[in-house]
Amino acid sequence: MNDILFERLQRRLGYAFEDSERLRLALSHRSVGAHNNERLEFLGDSILNFIIAQALFDKFPAAREGQLSRLRSQMVKGETLAEIAREFEIGPCLLLGEGEMKSGGQRRDSILADAVEAIIGAIYVEAGMQTCRERVLDWYQTRLATLSLDTPAKDAKTRLQEYMQSRQQPLPDYRVAEVDGEAHAQVFTVECHVSLLDTPERARASSRRVAEKKSAAQALKRLGV
Structure with missing residues (x-):
C-alpha cells in the first residue's frame, strides 16, 4: 500500500x-x-x-x-x-x-x-x-x-418504484450521464427519468448505485412524497 x-x-x-x-x-x-x-x-x-x-x-x-x-x-x-x-x-x-x-x-x-x-x-x-x-x-x-423512528425502512429507489406503480405509471429510468475520474476513483452522474416530472433528477456519487438512490430521493422530494 x-x-x-x-x-x-x-x-x-x-x-x-x-x-x-x-x-x-x-x-x-x-x-x-x-x-x-x-x-x-x-x-x-x-x-x-x-x-x-x-x-x-x-x-x-x-x-x-x-x-x-x-x-x-x-x-x-x-x-x-x-x-x-x-x-x-x-x-x-x-x-x-x-x-x-x-x-x-x-x-x-x-x-x-x-x-x-x-x-x-x-x-x-x-x-x-x-x-x-x-x-x-x-x-x-x-x-x-438524522435517524428517527419514522425513517422509512425502504430505500428511495424502492419507494419511488412503488409510488409510480401505485399510479399506474412507467417505472423510473436510470441513465448514467457521465463517468469522471480514474478507474480506481470514478464518480458517476446518474439521471433519474420519471414520467410525472418534466425534467430528470441528476445526482453524483462514487458508486452508480448510490447515485441512483440519491436521484430517486430527489425525485420523491419533487413529487411531494
Missing part, C-alpha cells in the same frame, strides 16, 4: 494504529491469500452490531424491540458500510489479488463493507472497546443524528 494513502486513511478514520500491520491485515481481501481480513471482519461485525444497538437503545428510550431491530439493520447493512468506506476512500487502499483488482473489486460494495468491519475489529483488538466505540459513533454521528 502507498504510504501516503495509508496515512491519509488513518487520518480519516480518526485513529492511528500503533501496529500498522493490523490495518494492513484489515484491508487484505481473501483474494491475496490465507493472511486476510476474514477473522477481523467476523469480530468487527459483532462489535458494530453491539455498538449501534446500544446507541439506538439510548437514543430511542420508548422504541419497541421491532423498531430498534429495523433501525439497526439499516445502520449496519452492507450498503451503509460501503457508503462509509467510500467516504473514507478505503477502495484505493485495499489489498486485492490480481484477478479481484482487474475486476474492479476495490469498488465492490461487499468488499468495501467487509473492510470497514475488519477495521473495526482491528481497532478493538489494538485499543479495546471504549476507543472502538468512540470511533464507530464518530463515523455514524450524522446518520444517527
Whole structure:
C-alpha cells in the first residue's frame, strides 16, 4: 500500500494504529491469500452490531424491540458500510489479488463493507472497546443524528418504484450521464427519468448505485412524497 494513502486513511478514520500491520491485515481481501481480513471482519461485525444497538437503545428510550431491530439493520447493512468506506476512500487502499483488482473489486460494495468491519475489529483488538466505540459513533454521528423512528425502512429507489406503480405509471429510468475520474476513483452522474416530472433528477456519487438512490430521493422530494 502507498504510504501516503495509508496515512491519509488513518487520518480519516480518526485513529492511528500503533501496529500498522493490523490495518494492513484489515484491508487484505481473501483474494491475496490465507493472511486476510476474514477473522477481523467476523469480530468487527459483532462489535458494530453491539455498538449501534446500544446507541439506538439510548437514543430511542420508548422504541419497541421491532423498531430498534429495523433501525439497526439499516445502520449496519452492507450498503451503509460501503457508503462509509467510500467516504473514507478505503477502495484505493485495499489489498486485492490480481484477478479481484482487474475486476474492479476495490469498488465492490461487499468488499468495501467487509473492510470497514475488519477495521473495526482491528481497532478493538489494538485499543479495546471504549476507543472502538468512540470511533464507530464518530463515523455514524450524522446518520444517527438524522435517524428517527419514522425513517422509512425502504430505500428511495424502492419507494419511488412503488409510488409510480401505485399510479399506474412507467417505472423510473436510470441513465448514467457521465463517468469522471480514474478507474480506481470514478464518480458517476446518474439521471433519474420519471414520467410525472418534466425534467430528470441528476445526482453524483462514487458508486452508480448510490447515485441512483440519491436521484430517486430527489425525485420523491419533487413529487411531494
